[in-house]
Amino acid sequence: MRRLFTSIEHINRALWSRVNNATYVNTDSLGIFRAITGIFLLYYYFSYTWISDLPQALFNPPILSIANLFDSFPSYYLLRIIDVGRLILLVAIIIGLKTRITSLIWLILTIIAASFQYSLGKIDHDGALLLAMVFVLSYSGWGKAFAVWPDTNSRYDSTAGSMAVFAVIICYGMFTAGMGKAMVWVDFDLQTSGFASWYYLGLYDLNRDRLLAEYVPMIPFHFYEILDYAAVLLELSPFLFILMGRKAWLFWLLTASLFHLGNVLLLNIPFANHVLVYLAFIDMSGLTQWLKQNKRIIYLALGTAGLMFLTHIYFLVSQRHYWGLNEVMKMDRTPFELYSALILWMVLTVVIGKIFLPAHKE
Structure with missing residues (x-):
């Protein structure tokens, strides 16, 4: 029996070693990827306040859902706080402001908001891997490079x-x-x-x-x-x-x-x-040195992110409900996402x- 367990352990180590070799990227690469992730999420950002106007009769959350802890859809103001919080946290992720904790808080707020969205009976699975990615990579060291306030080393990293x-x-x-x-x-x-x-x-x-x-x-x-x-x-x-x-x-x-x-x-x-x-x-x-020599690219990316952030803030404040940049571009959500x-x-x-x-x- 001991030999069996030893053999299983060797096989397990060998398999994980091969997976590590196939998938490894360093923290410099992850730092660049983190900024891209934040800009991507800013681009596709939308508000959840529309949920507050739904009839309470439609509130039917799954058993394993945070929304099940509530008796009804949340108020408009709670959802607005979540919207603004998610938006500010995305900026923190882009610039690398204590990325581990900001990523996890963004993830929690997004899961809470999405739980109410999925209380209507339809669950979209296309975002599941993205949420899993944010959680797992929060412990990858992606907040150490290209960061204003880098993450400190953690025994969980x-x-x-x-x-x-x-x-x-x-x-x-x-x-x-x-x-x-x-x-x-x-x-x-x-x-x-x-x-x-x-x-x-x-x-x-x-x-x-x-x-x-x-x-x-x-x-x-x-x-x-x-x-x-x-x-x-x-x-x-x-x-x-x-x-x-x-x-x-x-x-x-x-x-x-x-x-x-x-x-x-x-x-x-x-x-x-x-x-x-x-x-x-x-x-x-490989882009690390090139970006350090061509800081205009970094400034352009930050400027684009800043412009999107200000646009989102303006429409969040000026409108009751905000559907995202497609609304700014006068496009329906479907062609906006497709193209x-x-x-x-x-x-x-x-x-x-x-x-x-x-x-x-x-």
């Missing part, structure tokens, strides 16, 4: 460990999604298609008819079956690729980015949050491709 844990969370999430699809989509029946069901439901129920969506019916129906199996294979495979090493993991990230880019173009499903999720594993430490996601996925695909291809040739 582990850069390699945090990145490895976050990668495993991604792999597990993808695997569970793939298993669900596999049980329905892999049926070897050319008359049915999971891709087609998503397309037509999105087209007629959600008006997802932008970009290349109008050309989907021109694709031979049996080709949809290939797309079904490709999606299942992609979502079931990340554990395998992450254990094969850094190059294999980059290849999976590149493939996943192309997959999401295809979803944006054909199905009009943005999943923009996953851009950050994948970007976390891209080593940006923004299109640009982000294209950029991420190019970035990962430029890193993977030279590494693959070595």
